[in-house]
Amino acid sequence: MVILNEQQRSVFAEAYRRLTSRDPSEAWTSGQWMTERSGGSDVRNTETVATFAGHDAGGKDAHEMPLGPWSISGFKWFSSATDSQMAVLLAQTEKGLSAFYAPMRRTSTDGSTVEMNGVSIQRLKPKLGTRALPTAELVLDGMRAYLIGQEGEGVKEISAILNITRVHTAIGALGYWGRGLAISRAYARVRKVQGSLLENNIAYVHALAENSLQYAAHMHFGFFTVLLLGIVAEPRSFQDSINGKSASTRLVSSVPQAQALLRLLTPIAKCKCSRAAASGVQECMESLGGVGFLEDEQEFNVARLWRDNFANVIWEGTTEVMAADTVRVLKGKDGEKTQSAFFTWISERLDACRGGSDNFEGLDGIVQTIDAQKTELKEKWLCLSAEELRYHGRQLMEALFRIVAGVLLLDSALTGSQDEAGQTKEIKIELVHRWFNTRNRSAKLDCKLHAQSAALDREIAFGSLHSSSDLSKHKSML
Numbered sequence: 001m002v003i004l005n006e007q008q009r010s011v012f013a014e015a016y017r018r019l020t021s022r023d024p025s026e027a028w029t030s031g032q033w034m035t036e037r038s039g040g041s042d043v044r045n046t047e048t049v050a051t052f053a054g055h056d057a058g059g060k061d062a063h064e065m066p067l068g069p070w071s072i073s074g075f076k077w078f079s080s081a082t083d084s085q086m087a088v089l090l091a092q093t094e095k096g097l098s099a100f101y102a103p104m105r106r107t108s109t110d111g112s113t114v115e116m117n118g119v120s121i122q123r124l125k126p127k128l129g130t131r132a133l134p135t136a137e138l139v140l141d142g143m144r145a146y147l148i149g150q151e152g153e154g155v156k157e158i159s160a161i162l163n164i165t166r167v168h169t170a171i172g173a174l175g176y177w178g179r180g181l182a183i184s185r186a187y188a189r190v191r192k193v194q195g196s197l198l199e200n201n202i203a204y205v206h207a208l209a210e211n212s213l214q215y216a217a218h219m220h221f222g223f224f225t226v227l228l229l230g231i232v233a234e235p236r237s238f239q240d241s242i243n244g245k246s247a248s249t250r251l252v253s254s255v256p257q258a259q260a261l262l263r264l265l266t267p268i269a270k271c272k273c274s275r276a277a278a279s280g281v282q283e284c285m286e287s288l289g290g291v292g293f294l295e296d297e298q299e300f301n302v303a304r305l306w307r308d309n310f311a312n313v314i315w316e317g318t319t320e321v322m323a324a325d326t327v328r329v330l331k332g333k334d335g336e337k338t339q340s341a342f343f344t345w346i347s348e349r350l351d352a353c354r355g356g357s358d359n360f361e362g363l364d365g366i367v368q369t370i371d372a373q374k375t376e377l378k379e380k381w382l383c384l385s386a387e388e389l390r391y392h393g394r395q396l397m398e399a400l401f402r403i404v405a406g407v408l409l410l411d412s413a414l415t416g417s418q419d420e421a422g423q424t425k426e427i428k429i430e431l432v433h434r435w436f437n438t439r440n441r442s443a444k445l446d447c448k449l450h451a452q453s454a455a456l457d458r459e460i461a462f463g464s465l466h467s468s469s470d471l472s473k474h475k476s477m478l
Contacts, residue, residue, distance in 0.1 A: 031087035048074025068146035095152035102145035118143035129307030173277035180284030260341035274312035323393025
């Protein structure tokens with residue numbers, strides 16, 4: 001356990017207060033500086049060095065708080081939020097890789113001016129997207145800082161940050177995707193082709209419905225990780241919230257289960273949501289035709305959404321990094337416990353689905369499909385060695401994702417009525433069937449089935465509450 005002295009405690013408390021403040025005049029943002037030329041996600045190759053300057057080194061930051069006793073020098077190759085008030089960064093000490101907190105600015109020696117805290121910008125990065133967020137190469141020369149946690153345990157200290165930033169990346173990607181779908185829906189209600197609105201073009205609406213299905217599945221998965229993160233962060237609140245509630249009404253049965261699921265599903269959520277959003281936003285861009293390719297049409301600027309979102313595929317770890325992390329969780333020292341927690345969670349949710357009073361036609365077949373997927377996961381994937389699993393990392397994440405997303409879609413269909421988006425129970429059930437492909441897709445479609453599918457497409461894409469005549473509301477969505 002780390003014991004902070006009075007000075008450290010006051011500095012960290014002030015930083016925390018400002019980072020969590022909702023007052024724009026006091027709120028801070030923070031950089032997260034990990035990446036160096038010697039390695040991106042592999043922080044073990046960090047070359048930046050921190051030396052202990054002493055508790056009596058003196059100096060104050062721009063907010064009159066004492067500067068830290070460590071002096072950091074080195075080079076950070078890809079550093080975002082360079083306009084922030086502070087940064088969390090990694091540097092090597094005599095005991096190994098360590099994490100540090102450092103203010104961006106400090107008071108000059110004579111106290112007359114405010115200057116950079118040993119930081120200089122070498123150049124700004126010419127990025128594909130997120131250009132509004134300055135990303136730079138930084139030279140550190142005597143940057144004063146405070147040690148976070150134990151010396152030599154930097155990776156352990158930043159792991160908590162990684163959980164948060166990876167979940168944030170997943171949800172941010174879903175936000176871009178949702179915005180793109182909103183623009184596509186609104187455009188379909190005002191754009192005429194050959195004398196008819198696009199919303200009446202069944203092929204267009206079908207494509208929009210398929211995109212909306214994928215969005216719904218990824219939204220369920222992404223916000224399930226948010227739920228898990230909340231439970232792990234506030235276990236007491238979770239325990240209070242479940243008192244008196246039956247197990248069937250809870251998505252998670254215990255804090256230890258949430259901890260295991262969060263560790264396993266976070267890299268999968270980050271990878272799958274960001275990659276699917278890149279594809280989903282591309283579909284939205286294409287749905288607008290040539291307008292979607294332009295960036296000077298501010299109401300329809302899906303092209304910028306696509307550029308900005310694509311950073312999420314790479315930030316906080318590429319697909320292979322996330323796959324390797326997933327394998328590490330399943331095959332590491334706590335791998336058996338994690339696997340047990342995962343399969344127990346699936347069984348609990350399926351038991352709740354079977355035991356519910358609000359069932360629907362085809363439920364047994366869907367449950368059997370999930371059981372089959374679970375068996376395949378055990379017998380085909382988890383029996384492999386860690387090295388073999390790393391080779392098949394992408395397929396492993398896909399298998400895990402499809403099971404979890406399917407369970408969550410099924411749970412939503414069984415427990416929820418019509419929601420605020422106008423999605424009826426019938427449509428939620430249809431999403432489940434389409435996700436598991438339990439309809440006989442190979443059967444020849446007669447006119448009646450075709451009409452039914454087209455009608456369902458329309459409700460999936462637009463929701464049952466939105467009438468085609470309410471153009472003023474649709475125009476405001478642009």
